Amino acid sequence: MTEKKGRGPRRSDRPAANVAADLKQKRDAFLHTFFRRGAELTDELVHENKRLRDEIAVLEEENAALKTQLASDRAIRDLLEKIEGLEREKSRLLSTVHEHEEITNRFTNRFAEIEQELESFANLYVASFQLHMSLRARAVARNVKELLVQLIGARSLAIYFLDEQEKRLVPITSEGVDLAILPVVKLHDSATSDPVGAILERTVLTGIAHVTEGEITSRPAACVPLQLEDRVVGAIVVYSLLEQKRRFVTVDRELFKLLGAHLGATLVAAHLWTTGDGRLPTPDALRAMCA
Template sequence: MRGGGGLVIPMELEEDLLAALERTREALAMLAADSEQRSLLMISLTRELGELETKISEAAAGGEPLRRSRALSQASLAELLSALDEGIGGCERERQTLITRFEIAERSVAALGSRMISVEERRETLLNLWVAGSQLQEAESRERVRAAILEVIINLIGCEELGVFELREDGGERRLELRASMGLDEVRREPILLEAEAEDAGEAWLIARLTSPRPVPFLASQKGASVGGPPAVGRGAGMSACLPLVVDGRLEALVLTWGLLGHKLRGFTDLDRALLRLLAAHAGSALVAAHTRGPAQIPELIGVAER
């Protein structure tokens, strides 16, 4: 052991102290190194903190203009959206207006089409009447007069059955005999005996009408039914028109029709009635004197049609 100043240190203790001292030196060296690293880290953090504070200051300085710009952008966007909504609403209103106008135009076109069809039908009817009336006026024989009467009745009425009867007197007996027809059955083709006793109520009605002082036409008001018309039996069943052809108060012939086609579901129109009565007034004269008829009948016929 060593000693100094009279202090004696055992050898073993001295070695331990030296070892502890060496470890202390090493620990101090390590602490010194850690302190340097920490100082470097602190310097770096301090620098980054300063940069961050600078950025925060800059952001704070520019924040107010940014908020104002954002507010202005939002106001402009709201104004734009409002204008867009208004424009869409205006377009929708305009679309509805166009749809309404289109529907009105469609109805107008349909109505105009119906009127054009009606005008065309009337024009065709008048043309047929003119042709048939010309034939009636210019006919030089009773056969041609009958054919003209049939043509006028067929084109005007559109009936299912039609007959033209002419008066014949034989030994004091007066009868109406069939001279021209379309689609008549045997019963309706039979002569009409004006002085004989009628076989049924329909025949009796017809005879009474024809032998009256002033025979007048009968025109059904509705298809298949008419107040004051013939009883629906025998020759009277389904009769739609009875046109006595009278000249100077004397019965010369008779036009009878039965049934009406589909386009006459409501019976005769006012125009039909006027034309048929006018035809009845002139056809008898045509039969009596075909070669002496004047030219005034056709303009009169057409004039009634146009009114």
């Protein structure tokens, strides 16, 4: 083991007081350093603490903001769900409304149809009633003309009856046009240049009514054959309509059918009744005829 040399005097060489002072100085220096370091550390810790507190505060703020946002998101999600629910309800209600509208429309249309049918029935009832109310030829003619004017809206018209022997159609009564100027129409006269006469002839020969479709722009507006049993015995000619009446409607066509089916028989019956001086047939005669 070697001894260290040249390091100054050994401790044992110095006086004790110096050693104590030296130790005290070292202790003080140590303590000073220790407390300074302690103070520095404390400062650092305080700073660090403050920084962390600030960070926590920031994080708490962020957290609070996130919480708020989350709550807001939830509220929005709830609202969106509610909106979806309401949209579904709205769709269901709209669908119900459409269904009800369709039902209402169906009822409205049906109501209009029934109104129209009622009107048709009323007109046909009145026409039938008036047509058969009298067996006097003049009254029958007057009633038919009135029917055509008041119910159909005819301005000018004539009723032609068949002359079987001469094979021609003769006007027997008219309204809105002078009977005297109305032509007699020969049947099977292909040379006729009168368009009204041609339509009249065709109507009687075929038994098919001519009733203008749509707006009436030419004459005659209508020509309706008078049926008696299985024969055509004449025709109603409607030359023109009242100013306010532009076209025929469904009920007019029904009235034409009724008149076409009944007027021939009514006129013939009126003639027989008048020529028979209004005498009733005997029950025996009728029974024999009905048998």
